[in-house]
Amino acid sequence: MVTVAAREVKNGELVLAGIGLPILATNLAQKTHAPNSLLMFEAGGLLKGGCEVLPLAVDDFGTYVLSEATQSMCSVMGALGRGEIDVAFLSGAQVDRFGNVNSIGVGDFSQPHTVKLLPGPGGANPMSSLGKRTSIIMPQEKRKFVEKVAHITSPGWLWGPDARESVGLPPDRGPTLIISNMGIFRFDQTTKEAYLDSIFPGATVEDVKANTGWRLKVAPQVKRIDPPTEKELNTLREIDKTGLYSK
Amino acid sequence: MNDLKAPFIRDDKVMTIREAVKRYVNSGDTVYVGGFQTGIPTEACFEIARQKKKDLTCWTTGHDTCLGIDLLVGTGCCKEVHYSWLASWPARRAPATQRALAESKVKLYAYSNYSALAALMGAFMGVPYMPIVSEIGSDLMKYNPNLLSTTCPFTGKKLAAVKSPKIDTALIAVQRADSSGNGQKWMGRGPSDEWGAGAADRVILVAEEVVSTDVIRHDPDRTFVPSFKSCAVVHCPWGCHPTGMHGHYIRDMVFERYAAKHVSDVSKYQKFLDEWVYAFEDRSQYVKHYEKKFGHEALERQRISNHIYPLAQVDYGYTRYEVYKDLEYAVE
Numbered sequence: 001m002v003t004v005a006a007r008e009v010k011n012g013e014l015v016l017a018g019i020g021l022p023i024l025a026t027n028l029a030q031k032t033h034a035p036n037s038l039l040m041f042e043a044g045g046l047l048k049g050g051c052e053v054l055p056l057a058v059d060d061f062g063t064y065v066l067s068e069a070t071q072s073m074c075s076v077m078g079a080l081g082r083g084e085i086d087v088a089f090l091s092g093a094q095v096d097r098f099g100n101v102n103s104i105g106v107g108d109f110s111q112p113h114t115v116k117l118l119p120g121p122g123g124a125n126p127m128s129s130l131g132k133r134t135s136i137i138m139p140q141e142k143r144k145f146v147e148k149v150a151h152i153t154s155p156g157w158l159w160g161p162d163a164r165e166s167v168g169l170p171p172d173r174g175p176t177l178i179i180s181n182m183g184i185f186r187f188d189q190t191t192k193e194a195y196l197d198s199i200f201p202g203a204t205v206e207d208v209k210a211n212t213g214w215r216l217k218v219a220p221q222v223k224r225i226d227p228p229t230e231k232e233l234n235t236l237r238e239i240d241k242t243g244l245y246s247k
Numbered sequence: 248m249n250d251l252k253a254p255f256i257r258d259d260k261v262m263t264i265r266e267a268v269k270r271y272v273n274s275g276d277t278v279y280v281g282g283f284q285t286g287i288p289t290e291a292c293f294e295i296a297r298q299k300k301k302d303l304t305c306w307t308t309g310h311d312t313c314l315g316i317d318l319l320v321g322t323g324c325c326k327e328v329h330y331s332w333l334a335s336w337p338a339r340r341a342p343a344t345q346r347a348l349a350e351s352k353v354k355l356y357a358y359s360n361y362s363a364l365a366a367l368m369g370a371f372m373g374v375p376y377m378p379i380v381s382e383i384g385s386d387l388m389k390y391n392p393n394l395l396s397t398t399c400p401f402t403g404k405k406l407a408a409v410k411s412p413k414i415d416t417a418l419i420a421v422q423r424a425d426s427s428g429n430g431q432k433w434m435g436r437g438p439s440d441e442w443g444a445g446a447a448d449r450v451i452l453v454a455e456e457v458v459s460t461d462v463i464r465h466d467p468d469r470t471f472v473p474s475f476k477s478c479a480v481v482h483c484p485w486g487c488h489p490t491g492m493h494g495h496y497i498r499d500m501v502f503e504r505y506a507a508k509h510v511s512d513v514s515k516y517q518k519f520l521d522e523w524v525y526a527f528e529d530r531s532q533y534v535k536h537y538e539k540k541f542g543h544e545a546l547e548r549q550r551i552s553n554h555i556y557p558l559a560q561v562d563y564g565y566t567r568y569e570v571y572k573d574l575e576y577a578v579e
Contacts, residue, residue: 043438059284073438077361119334125359126381155384167384168405
């Protein structure tokens with residue numbers, strides 16, 4: 001999943017990394033094919049060429065050590081608002097077929113005492129609302145790939161074509177990718193619905209369908225994802241020497 | 248002159264945490280708690296719990312510890328939280344807050360980072376609300392009455408709006424402050440602390456170091472809480488433990504995991520609070536206990552060991568205008 005996420009970052013892009021796997025993926029990208037990309041963290045740290053110290057979180061000293069700017073959260077939100085973030089990575093508890101993500105909790109929100117909390121919306125909502133391209137990281141499980149998310153925390157394509165435009169969201173920005181541990185999903189240009197685009201070695205189309213909570217659309221030709229290259233693996237080992245992210 | 252609202256112009260603000268919380272945090276207050284994954288002034292939260300303040304509303308953007316807002320909820324001090332991200336990372340959520348929610352003992356109002364920042368900025372600027380471009384089309388607006396749909400008065404474009412909160416007190420951790428209450432920070436400004444501090448009626452500074460005003464005056468760019476906002480300065484080394492303070496000590500991941508285990512287990516919580524919060528009058532006693540229990544090395548290993556200093560000097564100097572006395576360029 002890490003290498004797929006890393007490959008989504010193009011050289012010369014302004015990238016926003018959320019908590020968790022995206023931090024590792026964006027560092028990998030900067031140290032391999034995207035040395036001229038600029039990495040921004042939620043709290044404001046701005047870095048190029050990968051972090052001197054791999055951060056464990058978005059407000060870690062690793063996001064500031066030898067950074068080019070420390071900024072503030074305000075700067076990050078402003079960059080999103082102005083449409084300057086090329087690619088953003090987010091995760092959450094649930095995703096639906098239109099790329100809407102729930103990152104606030106699971107339960108009946110009209111009865112707050114029933115809700116099982118997650119950390120919260122954080123930057124995920126502005127990322128999916130305002131990032132030019134957003135990748136959603138989500139483990140492939142039926143309880144996560146759901147027919148309808150319990151709470152639309154981060155709006156994807158909402159309910160289909162023209163939906164974003166009708167509510168006032170920028171129509172030319174939004175989620176472009178869902179990355180699971182089994183495969184990659186892209187969004188149909190017309191219907192805005194997710195379809196299975198490629199699968200990891202070892203996974204089958206049937207596996208993915210069985211672990212999706214809606215009738216999953218599949219590309220006519222499902223591609224195989226290239227396994228990590230030797231260079232990518234070695235670079236990952238270099239970046240995360242103590243294996244902090246491999247738990 | 249109002250003792251509870253800025254401007255505060257005096258130079259005798261250094262006091263104990265007990266005095267600061269006694270005078271400047273009232274039951275019923277809305278309190279902005281500073282920091283995110285570092286720089287949370289946990290000692291201020293501990294003292295609020297010790298003084299049994301009640302009915303507080305806590306305001307934050309991101310907040311990562313079980314010893315800050317989660318503690319205020321768990322001890323019954325806080326009944327309402329406005330947040331965009333609230334968890335203790337080892338627990339993957341805010342444990343005491345989760346329990347309080349299930350028992351309907353706390354009300355939660357969720358924002359995104361964007362709208363939470365904008366809300367603080369609105370309060371900072373003295374306006375009643377801010378227009379925002381996040382939150383549109385999401386369920387966040389459905390469950391938070393402080394987020395509304397609106398349109399641009401100039402163009403008619405669909406927008407959202409967030410209400411500016413009324414913040415009574417801000418608890419802000421800084422590397423250094425002087426006795427007049429100038430708070431200085433480096434390596435980030437506490438992601439949203441500049442806005443939270445400005446938005447509040449009054450600021451309690453929890454400072455690793457108290458320095459002379461001369462030090463402040465030789466580096467005024469670093470002042471992000473100007474003296475007139477501060478009602479109190481507390482000299483509090485390790486005041487942000489276990490969340491860390493840049494330039495002094497890193498996050499104590501081991502203690503946060505240890506604390507999260509106790510906070511997540513209702514049968515262990517009170518004993519944990521008795522041992523780490525209620526047993527002490529100030530942070531120096533907490534630190535002594537930490538060293539006694541876990542060893543001197545356990546504390547020392549958190550201190551900064553790889554130093555990074557500026558490579559180039561900055562000069563805040565000047566030349567007097569007298570050098571131009573009686574000089575004139577002749578006009579041809």
